[in-house]
Each structure stands twice: as C-alpha cells, then as structure tokens.
Amino acid sequence: MDQTTITRAFFGTSLAFHIIFATLAVGISFMILVSEIIYQRTKDKDYELMAKRWTKTFAILLGVGIPSGTIVAVQLTLLWPGFMKIVGQVISIPFQIEIFAFFLEALFMSIYVYAADRLSGKMRVLSVFFVCLGATASAALITSANTWMNTPAGFDMYADGTITNVNTWAAFFNPSYGWAAFHVSISAFMAGAFAIASVSAYRYLKTPTQERKVLVFHRKSLLVSLVVGFLMSAITGFSGHGSAQGLHEHSPEKLAAAEGLFETQRYAPLSIGGYTDPATHEVKYGIEIPYALSILAGNLPSTEVKGLFEFPEETWPPSYVHTLFNAMVGVGMLLLALSFIALVYWWFFYRKRKKAFPKWLVRLLVISGPLAMLGIEFGWIFSCSGRQPWTIYGYQRTTEAATRAAHVGDLFVLFGLLYLLLSVLVVVVMHVYFKRNPLTKELAKRGDIDAT
Amino acid sequence: MLPEVIASFIVGIFLFLYAIFGAIDFGASFWSMFYLRRHTDAGVIANRFLSPTWEVTNTFLVLLVVSFVSFYPKAAFTLGTVLLVPVSIVLILISLRSAFMVFAYSVQSYQQTLRIISGIAGFFIPILLISALPVTQGPFIAIRQGVETLLTAKWLTSISTYYYMLFGLTSELFLSSLFLADYAREAGKEETYRIYRRNARIVGPATLVSAILVLLVLEPESKWFLDNLKEQVEWFILSILFYLVGYSALWWPDAKNDSIGKPRVAVLLIVVQYIIASYAYAAAHMPYIVYPYMTITTGFTGEVTFRPLFWVYVVGLAILVPGFYLFWRLFLKDRRYLRQED
Ligand code: HDD
Ligand code: HEM
Ligand code: HEM
Numbered sequence: 065m066d067q068t069t070i071t072r073a074f075f076g077t078s079l080a081f082h083i084i085f086a087t088l089a090v091g092i093s094f095m096i097l098v099s100e101i102i103y104q105r106t107k108d109k110d111y112e113l114m115a116k117r118w119t120k121t122f123a124i125l126l127g128v129g130i131p132s133g134t135i136v137a138v139q140l141t142l143l144w145p146g147f148m149k150i151v152g153q154v155i156s157i158p159f160q161i162e163i164f165a166f167f168l169e170a171l172f173m174s175i176y177v178y179a180a181d182r183l184s185g186k187m188r189v190l191s192v193f194f195v196c197l198g199a200t201a202s203a204a205l206i207t208s209a210n211t212w213m214n215t216p217a218g219f220d221m222y223a224d225g226t227i228t229n230v231n232t233w234a235a236f237f238n239p240s241y242g243w244a245a246f247h248v249s250i251s252a253f254m255a256g257a258f259a260i261a262s263v264s265a266y267r268y269l270k271t272p273t274q275e276r277k278v279l280v281f282h283r284k285s286l287l288v289s290l291v292v293g294f295l296m297s298a299i300t301g302f303s304g305h306g307s308a309q310g311l312h313e314h315s316p317e318k319l320a321a322a323e324g325l326f327e328t329q330r331y332a333p334l335s336i337g338g339y340t341d342p343a344t345h346e347v348k349y350g351i352e353i354p355y356a357l358s359i360l361a362g363n364l365p366s367t368e369v370k371g372l373f374e375f376p377e378e379t380w381p382p383s384y385v386h387t388l389f390n391a392m393v394g395v396g397m398l399l400l401a402l403s404f405i406a407l408v409y410w411w412f413f414y415r416k417r418k419k420a421f422p423k424w425l426v427r428l429l430v431i432s433g434p435l436a437m438l439g440i441e442f443g444w445i446f447s448c449s450g451r452q453p454w455t456i457y458g459y460q461r462t463t464e465a466a467t468r469a470a471h472v473g474d475l476f477v478l479f480g481l482l483y484l485l486l487s488v489l490v491v492v493v494m495h496v497y498f499k500r501n502p503l504t505k506e507l508a509k510r511g512d513i514d515a516t
Numbered sequence: 517m518l519p520e521v522i523a524s525f526i527v528g529i530f531l532f533l534y535a536i537f538g539a540i541d542f543g544a545s546f547w548s549m550f551y552l553r554r555h556t557d558a559g560v561i562a563n564r565f566l567s568p569t570w571e572v573t574n575t576f577l578v579l580l581v582v583s584f585v586s587f588y589p590k591a592a593f594t595l596g597t598v599l600l601v602p603v604s605i606v607l608i609l610i611s612l613r614s615a616f617m618v619f620a621y622s623v624q625s626y627q628q629t630l631r632i633i634s635g636i637a638g639f640f641i642p643i644l645l646i647s648a649l650p651v652t653q654g655p656f657i658a659i660r661q662g663v664e665t666l667l668t669a670k671w672l673t674s675i676s677t678y679y680y681m682l683f684g685l686t687s688e689l690f691l692s693s694l695f696l697a698d699y700a701r702e703a704g705k706e707e708t709y710r711i712y713r714r715n716a717r718i719v720g721p722a723t724l725v726s727a728i729l730v731l732l733v734l735e736p737e738s739k740w741f742l743d744n745l746k747e748q749v750e751w752f753i754l755s756i757l758f759y760l761v762g763y764s765a766l767w768w769p770d771a772k773n774d775s776i777g778k779p780r781v782a783v784l785l786i787v788v789q790y791i792i793a794s795y796a797y798a799a800a801h802m803p804y805i806v807y808p809y810m811t812i813t814t815g816f817t818g819e820v821t822f823r824p825l826f827w828v829y830v831v832g833l834a835i836l837v838p839g840f841y842l843f844w845r846l847f848l849k850d851r852r853y854l855r856q857e858d
Contacts, residue, residue: 127618131611152589
C-alpha cells in the first residue's frame, strides 16, 4: 500500500472507532434525559433507576469516547497536515466552538455523576439536559467541518494554494450543512434508542417469568426506547431525504455513484440492492423502480439526474459506495418497520388483550442496536469515501492532504492494538459492573422485592 | 497590537494553563502510584483530587491543539510532520490513562491497576511533551526530500533534551506536591500535608537547578536562543525572587492550624514564578515557532479568520467561567467531598 492509502485506512479506522462511542454518548444522554423527565412527571421510581443505570453505561462509554476523540482531534493534524493547513485558514470555527461544547458536557457530566446525591431533582434534569446539549452540539458542529469538505464555501484558492476572500461564517453554514447536522443528530438519537432497546429486549428474554418486577422494568424501558426509536427513525428518513436532494444539487457525482447511475437522464429509475460493476458500468442484481430516483432527487419524475459519464473517470468515487448507501437506507427502513410493528403489537395485543410480546419479535429487537450502529458507520464511510479522490471537493486531493512523514504504518498497527485493547476493556468493565450491581439488587435496595 | 501577536498570547496562555494543570494532574497520578503500598492517606488524597479533574485537564489539551491549529495552521503543518511519532506515543499514553480513570470509578477493583498505569503515564507524558521544546529551537530538524524531518538519533542523544526532561519531571513533582499539600490542608489531613510539604521541600531546589541547566546548556545551533535569553535577564531574576519567597512560605508559621507552612501562598507564588519565567522564555523564542522554518507571521491563519475566532473565545469563556466556578465549589472547596471517609 502506498502512503496515502495507509493514512486513509489509519484515519478511517480511528474515526470508525470513535464514532461508536460518540454516537452512543449523544443517543444515550438523550435517553437519560427522556427517562429523567418521565420520572419527574410520573414519579415512577423505575424511570429514576433507568436513568441511573443508563448514566452508568454512559460514564463507562466516556472512558473510551474521550480518549478516542482526543486521538482523532490530534491525528487530524498529524495525518492530514495539508488539509488542516486549509482548515485552519477557513473553517476552524466549528472545531473551536466544539471545544466549548465539550467543556459544557464534561463539566455537567462531572457534576451529574460525581455529585448526583447532592443535587435536587430539577437540577439533575438540568444537568442531564446540558450534557445532552453539549454532546449533540459537538456532533452537529463537527459535521460542519465534514460538510464543508463535501461542499466547500467561503474562500477562494489560487493555483499555488494561497487562500483569499475568507468568509468564515459562509464556510460554517456551507450548502449541505443544515440537512446533514439534522440528519446526524437525529440518527444519533435513533442509534441510542435502539441500543437501549437491544439491551432491554435481551434482558427481557433472559429474565425468568416469576421475577415480575424485573420484567416490568425491562418492558418499560423497551417501550420507551421503541417509541423514541420509531419517531427518530422516521425523522432520520425524512432528513436523509433532504441530504440526498442536497447531493443532487451540490455533489451530483456522489449521488450518481450512490445510485449506480451512469447515463444522465430524466425519468431515472432507482436501483435498490445489487452492486455496481465498474467494468460494465451497470448495477448488477439490483431491483429497479421506474422514475423513483428522479422523484427522490427533485420531487418530479421529469427531473434530470446526472450520471457518472458526465464527469472525468478519474474523479469518480469508488463503486462500492452504492452498496454503502443502500445498506444505510436499508437499515433505516428496516428499523422503522420493526419498531412500527412492535408498537402496533404492543398497542393492539398487549394493552388491549394483555398478551405478552412474542419471542420472535423480542429476538429481532435484540439486533436493532447493532444494526443502527452499522447504519451510522455505513453513512459516514459513504460520506467520506464518496468524496474521493477529493478531500476538499474540487480544491484538494487526498494525496495532497496526507502526511509525508515516515512510520505511519507502524503507528497504524500500534493504534489498532490500542483500539482492540480499549474495546475489550470496555466490554469487561460493563460486564463486571452490571454483574456486581444487578437490577434485582437495586430493586431490593429500594425495598420493592425481597433480597434473597 | 498585531493579530498574530494577540493570537500568540492566547495560544501561550492555553499552553501555560495546560502545563500547570497537566503538571498537577499527572503529578498527582505519580504520587498516587508512589504511595500505593504505603499506609498513608497521601495516595488517597491524590486520587480523590484526580477523580473529577482529569477530564477538565484533558479538554485543555484539546483546546490547546485546536487553538494552535486554528491560529497557526501552517506552523501546525510543520510541527505535525516533525512530531508525528512522539506525539502519537503521548496520545497512546494519555488514552490509556483516561480510559482507566473512568473504568476505575465504575469497578473499584481496578483502582490498583489504574494507579499503576496512570502513575507510569504521569511519569512519561510530561517528559515527552516537554522534550518537544528543544525541537522548536531548530537543532533537531533537517529537510529530507523536501519534508521537514526529525533527526531522532540526534534529538535523543543530546544532553540538552535530557535537561528539558529533568526539568519537566521536577516541575511536575514540585507543583503537584505544593498543590496536594494545600489540598490536604483544606481537607484537614495534617499528616498528609506534612508528607507533601516534605516532598515539595526536596523537589523545589532540584527544579530550580534543572531550570537553569535548561536555559544554559544548549545545542550549538540554538545560539540565537541563548542570545535572546540574555535580553530577558531581569525577568528571570524576578522569577527567581518569586521562587525564593514562595519556597520560604513552606516555613511560615500557621497559627490557625497550629502548624508550619502556608501552602496556599506557596502555590500561588510559585505559579506566578512560572508565569514570569514562561513569559521570558516565550519572549526569547519570538518570533519563531519553529526556528528557522516558521515564525508567528508566516504560520499565521490571516486576519479575516482571526477575528471571528477571537470573539468565539471571548463569548465561550464568558459562558464557561461560571461553570468552572460551580465546579470549583463542588469539588475543590466543598467540605463534604473533601472530607468524606473511606
Ligand atoms: C442510523 C443511521 C442512519 C440511517 C438509518 C440513515 N442515515 Fe443517512 N447518514 C447517516 C446515518 C443514517 C450518518 C452517519 O449520520 C451520515 C453520514 C454523514 C452525514 O452527514 O450523516 C449519513 C449521510 C447521509 C447522506 C450523505 C450526505 C453527504 O454525504 O453529503 C445521505 C444522502 C443520506 N444519509 C440519506 C439517507 C436516507 C435517504 C436514509 C433513509 C432512511 C438514511 N440516510 C438513513
Ligand atoms: C461525526 C462524528 C463525530 C461525532 C458525532 C462526535 C461526537 C463526540 C462526542 C459526543 C464526544 C464526547 C465524548 C463522549 O461523550 O463519548 C466526542 C469526543 C471527542 N471528539 Fe468526537 N465526534 C465526531 C468526530 C470527531 C472528529 C472528526 C474529531 C476531531 C476533530 C472529534 C474530536 C473529539 C474530541 C477531541 C473529543 C474529546 C473531548 C474531550 O476531551 O472531552 N470528534 N465526540
Ligand atoms: C465519525 C465518522 C466518520 C467516519 C467513520 C469516517 C470515515 C472515513 C474514512 C473511511 C475515510 C477514508 C476515505 C477513503 O479513503 O476512502 C475518511 C477520510 C477522511 N475523513 Fe472521514 N469519517 C468520519 C467523519 C469525519 C469528519 C466529521 C471529518 C471532519 C472533520 C472527517 C474528515 C476526514 C478527512 C480529513 C479524511 C481524509 C481525507 C479524505 O480521505 O478525504 N471525517 N473518513
């Protein structure tokens, strides 16, 4: 592998690792906020306990989220010095504000976690609100830098690389920013909700029927997360549609690659599934829906959608982005349907006829969390790889951005081992903690069931 | 004032704050490991201070990197290329330490492991970080195939690098001892106070000696720096005066606690000493960020970007300072937290 490829693989791995914990931090802090609010309204102590246990999870995840975020932030300069040179001149504002969002999150998290017993109920909701706000803001802010790479704005560049006419705010609010920030935040809430749904469903299956209180607890948390998950997947689809129309307008070759479209055409069909064959210039084994792509892109079947032949072949994004895009959308549709079915079932069979959730449905819900996480990963890799060969679309190529220092490969191995170690540790710590503090013990402490 | 000079002050202040917070934070880690097997409260106190504060320190590291990259993107290009390997190693150490900080809070049986890992990291991180300073003076950089490259062998065999490392280590231990002495006094642990007071008494003079060695023993290529340092002599003398008074505060009588030494005064004066000395050091380094490749003018982002950045800092800090005050009240002053029994 050449230096640029190694650097890309290295940085992609670091981000793919960080994003797991970052997304969960955003999503779970939102869920904690929801359950704290429900608790304040209903005074049902189960929701208080939920918030407490999710906070514990959140705190453990922070143990990897913070170091991996620090790594990513520093690596951006170390691995892409050419890129940061331009970023520093044009769009450093989001990074800057992001730091303050982190401060906010870190401060209130310390307060919420280390001083929970000294805070009133209202103050606790407020602290969690600020934690969630800080986390979401940092996600939305970093997205600005990413969308600016996709749709650069707010500067001019001479052939020799000199930058002039900088307008920082125009760069910040670049054309694709609005929809993307919306999509990123909501999809993080969605992923957090399904992560909780997964664990609740798993626990629900594992709990023996005679432990009524425990079952009730898991059913409540499953229901909360399904409601949030359903709403958020619907909004995720809606905002994703907005992003896709943005692609049509600003990055047509990315949309063409995502859909495997080669000929520019009106009444363009949408290909679902299959893979793009770069040799024959067609999508193989896909299902075609007539007109659908034109309607998606411009709301009318007569919308003209540009195909890849419109652009020089050396600037085509890699062909696998079609698969990535389909996988992301597929995850969204699947989870929307799954949570919808579960809620319908709950409403008509559980509430009305007192029937338990069927096992097959709960089993399916167990995989919803990992699926949502995959959706996030596919989405980001699509967004970043779909921009290739550009790092800053139209201005800087990835090869010009990459570091030329030695030992990048060695460091890749070293950091790979670190990520592996951290992943193992975080699982072990979760396991040990919840083994020592099982739900039955906490319910017993509350006096709800007899300690045995 | 020129924007690039204002920017250098802002970055300088963040660098200084991270150096001080980091020294206390990493030093506390070191002491926490040092007193692991001894039956004193010294390790416990160090640990209690660490639990809520390391995250804020970590955020300062990010703030430092981001502000440097935003204000001096072209200098970041040079430094990022030259320091890829050492900075990556620091990153790995910091990450392991941060992770264990969090995990040990959740799983008590990790406390021991944490204190060892964190102590080792606390020993190496400051050493590695400070050894970047002599690099910026130029003697360890060469251009290879058009790329600025670190002359690793020369850097690691230069005596001057080791004096820097020694200075980093002694400063860390000195500042953290002083701070923990004060913290222990606030917590009402007289015995622990005495331990850290003794540590500070021993490390203090070593810090001064290594600081002088750092300034006087330089690679021949850094002669420009020595010449500049000579122009700052009054500042260094002033800084030494503050050091002497601050150090002597460890012997001032303290009637209220029926004890000896005023650790609060000592901490504050020593920090002032570091402010003065750092200012003089930075002034001598000006205008170079990396000699002779980058100055604060050639590395600068440009005035148009500078202005909004500047205002973001003003507004951001105005919002955050109250947050810090709350934090301080909760953890560093609240007696219920300080004096909890375990
Ligand atoms: C659970 C995660 C998830 C789900 C179910 C979806 N997305 Fe998504 N999508 C993301 C998570 C995500 C993301 C990880 O958050 C991305 C990566 C970059 C970004 O801005 O958001 C993203 C990017 C992204 C982009 C690229 C923006 C760009 O590169 O400029 C488009 C066009 C869509 N999405 C469209 C959709 C559509 C039409 C969906 C239909 C349901 C959908 N997404 C579901
Ligand atoms: C879109 C992807 C990203 C999202 C959604 C995101 C979000 C977050 C969140 C919520 C945190 C808080 C830590 C936690 O709670 O676990 C975090 C940490 C962090 N992230 Fe990311 N991040 C993303 C990508 C990046 C990138 C590209 C950078 C580099 C510039 C970065 C830099 C950081 C840093 C420095 C921290 C640690 C902050 C601290 O010291 O407290 N993140 N990220
Ligand atoms: C957090 C989720 C993200 C993931 C999983 C991700 C993934 C990737 C991957 C796989 C690559 C390599 C692309 C390729 O070579 O095909 C890449 C490149 C890159 N990404 Fe992202 N990315 C994420 C978010 C971001 C964000 C928020 C930023 C902006 C600060 C960013 C900046 C970059 C840069 C600078 C490169 C290298 C240059 C390039 O290849 O264009 N990424 N990322």
